[in-house]
Amino acid sequence: MGEPAQAMPQAVVRRRRDTAFLNETRVADLVRPRRFAKERLIAERARMTQEIGPLDLWEGYRDFTAPDDSFKRSSNAVRTSHKYGRVYYQLVRRFRPWTVVEIGTAFGVSGMYWLAGLSANRRGRLVTFDPNRQWQEIARANLAAISPRFTAVADTFEAGLEAADIRFDRPGIAFIDGIHVGEIVQAQAELLIPRLAGRWIIAFDDIRFNDGMYRCFREIEQAAAVVSAVEIESRVGIVEVEAAAKEG
DSSP states (O other): OOOOOOOOOOEEEEEEOTTOSSOHHHHHHHTSOOOOTTHHHHHHHHHHHHTTOOEEOOGGGGGGSOTTOOSEEOHHHHSOOHHHHHHHHHHHHHHOOSEEEEEOOTTSHHHHHHHHHHHHHTOOEEEEEOSOHHHHHHHHHHHHHHOSOEEEESSOHHHHHHHHOOOOSSOEEEEEOSOOOHHHHHHHHHHHGGGOOEEEEEEESOTTSSHHHHHHHHHHHTSTTEEEEEEETTTEEEEEEEEOOOOO
């Protein structure tokens, strides 16, 4: 059984240049619910993962949790919903990236949607980062059930980026979904954006998780290289970056 049908997410394009890929027409198409071949498999893998129950968070999260926090999470507490997963799948299908960089693998549910899109395109690779090795083991099994087109890095994005040998000179998508603290997300974006050449799309999950997260997203969308900025309901923010070609 798949997940129940969900309403079409509401999306607003707040800023756009004429050259943007993410214009009003394309964004309306991205959020239109439509079935795809592997969504039942993803729903089943997500159900099985939830049945594992709560597992320990990565130790590095301790500074960002309340003192009375159990310091454990189950898959459903940290996973994307099918509604947004369909958006990620459609974004990959329409934009046709060579690479999807995911910061925050968790249990691999959102990664399965990104990977299903790459598999349908028959090109590209998912490179996903998470320092929680126990969660990563589960995520690898979930991702492998969808496609072999992935590399799972058992490290933080900051520590594992260089060794991952990602090509940033071809169109790609980055998904920032790790620690939802504005300063950390800002630092990750600042590490990522200067490496980009050509057209990239950067998606941010939980942009209204707290005031710092939303301020961070609104500041990033004002950057000179951003040619389009989209907000989907109160959850996902997307910016399209058109970076200048690197010399040499």
